[in-house]
Amino acid sequence: MSLLQVRDLKIQYGRREVVHGISFDLDPGEVLAVVGESGSGKTTTANALIGLHPASGGRILLDGADIAGYGEKAWRSVRGTQIGLIPQDPITSLNPVKTIGAQLGEVFHLHKRKGEVLDLLERVGLSDPELRAKQYPHQLSGGMRQRVLIAAAIALKPRLIIADEPTSALDVTVQRRILDLIDDLRQEYGTAVLLVTHDLGVAAGRSDRLVVMKDGRIEEQGPTPAVLAEPRAAYTARLLADAPALSGRDFREEPAAGPAAIVVTDLVKEFGRVRAVDGVSFEVRRGTTHALVGESGSGKTTTARMIVRFEKPTGGTVELPGAGPDFRRHVQLVHQNPYSSLDPRQRIADIVEEPLRNFRLGDRAARRTRVKELVERVALPADVLTRRPRELSGGQRQRVAIARALAVGPQVLVLDEAVSALDVSVQAQILDLLAELQRDLGLTYLFITHDLAVVRQISHTVSVMNKGRIVEFGTTSRVFQDPQDDYTRELLAAVPVRAA
């Protein structure tokens, strides 16, 4: 018999229904992945299953008992003991003023059960548990914090664990270790896992069954290999096609030798006594895309910021052959987060026009015409011009940011994780747009990213960064097919791969 049966579950925010009657089952010891893009209702569903958001209709049967109608007090006897939760963001989910030991001890205390905090810390693979128990969250890395949260979730040996994007905020190598840990615990205790994720690679590699959600409805569900091999819903097929993969498409080959657009030599940046960038050198040819790959803290963003002159290098040089006295007409930066890089008070037309005004290019009418061209160029409808950023989706905003960057006709674009905040299908569209712009305008891209699948799709050459140094440099096909450095190999192996 199923451990959890969800029947016709409906959830509302205020009067607006966001989940429209979904049904699925979960057996003991099974991993069910719920995948979907942002706004599909997957996190809302997970919250309803643990009573953090009330269901407005339908039933949630845990061992045959309907927990959907439970009051707050009854829920407290379910949470932790029957259903555990691993939250999304390990950075904000721990209390910053309490030690790890005290926070885990609270789990036992609240449920009046005995248990050993130190055993628990050891079980989730934290080295030196006695020291960790005395430390505060800020003294731990992201991966270690996620382990602490997993420890809290498994403390009372619940029969179901809900993991809401448990690794989205973590680097790939850390992600793999965390997912391995969840897998081990499942096998050891026979716990069922409901894994909420936007990453099809993670879902494919770790789940027995798959639920695909879109706009609060289930598009498709079934055994994971079957759904991936033969998707029945058109939406699933599109999701699979859009997900950047480590296999499939051909590599982009480096074009014949041309003049250099960016030359970085022995670049060094120190923050106090910390050496964030430690002697980085590379060269990018005009009209090609170079990817700077690395995990958080590798120094890739600092390198990019020095190239666009938002940081001063401690040592070394950056040369941009072809840059005139107006540096910012030659090089433009596209920020990671399109939600914060556009002034919320300006209209789109003003945002795109701003660089033209700054450089006093053309009169008012000429600028207006140019703005219209730019908006068309990035495939946005003309009616966005009078709107404000909050009325646009994430993908549309990133197109606006690209249009602004292109306004003064730069030769070099530095894109700092420019597609990381976007859903896969939107990500695919933006990457296609960038490739098209490069072909038409002969742009040079420096692409900063942690996502190897994106690198494979867009770049001609790659530098892999680790701890402030470049550990490997080469054409994309060479680095992916024949990695020379151990770190590159580890990075490639850690990427969750979808069985083709």
Added chain:
Amino acid sequence: MKVLSWAVVALVLLWALLPGLFAGQDPLNGVPADKLQPPSVAHWFGTDAVGRDLFARVVHGSVHSLSGAAVAVGVGLVAGTLLGLLAGSAGGVLDAAVMRFADVLLAVPGLLLALVVIILLGPGTVNVAIAVGVGSIAAFARVTRAEVVKTRRSDYVEAAFGSGGGFASVLWRHILPNSFGPVIALAALQFGVAILAISTLGFLGYGAEPPTPEWGLLISEGRNYLATSWWLTTLPGLVVVAVVLAAGRLAKEIR
């Protein structure tokens, strides 16, 4: 509550603009025979010691209190915002100097500071308003600086510099508009506070000269008859309380 607050503020503004419409009786010349009458249908707020209708005096007095408060908020808003903008965007030594000066201003009780300024400028309605405004400069400077510092670190400000913007144009186009919301809310709150402060100074005798019907002065004049004629202090007092609360409520709304 929100509707009521708007209604109170709107009514008082109308009093200030068109006092004749609301109170037909003369606020300055009374009928001695009708002195010290309690509230009635003929005299809603009663009459004072020389037979003047108190309601008419409150209505005609609103223009003095409100314009005083407007001047006070204006002084605080302009000077405080400029100082805060300067401190927040320049940073470094200038920031430290301006903000420590603001700390000193904040350390002195507002009323005391206002009294010091009045003694320097001399009494009078306008001077009282300026004095109260000077007292609120520090508060405006602090809020503005905090907002400016926050806005300065945002991606869109960096993007604006990245697209070739100069310091002044970025300040004007992005930092100022995006920092202004909380400052406007503070201005609404300070409006209520200023009415109270101006009334307090009027009560102490530094503001308008009798027989001008300024609210603080009305309350002060009624003090001598507190034992026999409660309405002379209580009713104008309640009007002040209502306006101050309404302004505070609206400030919360704006924020």
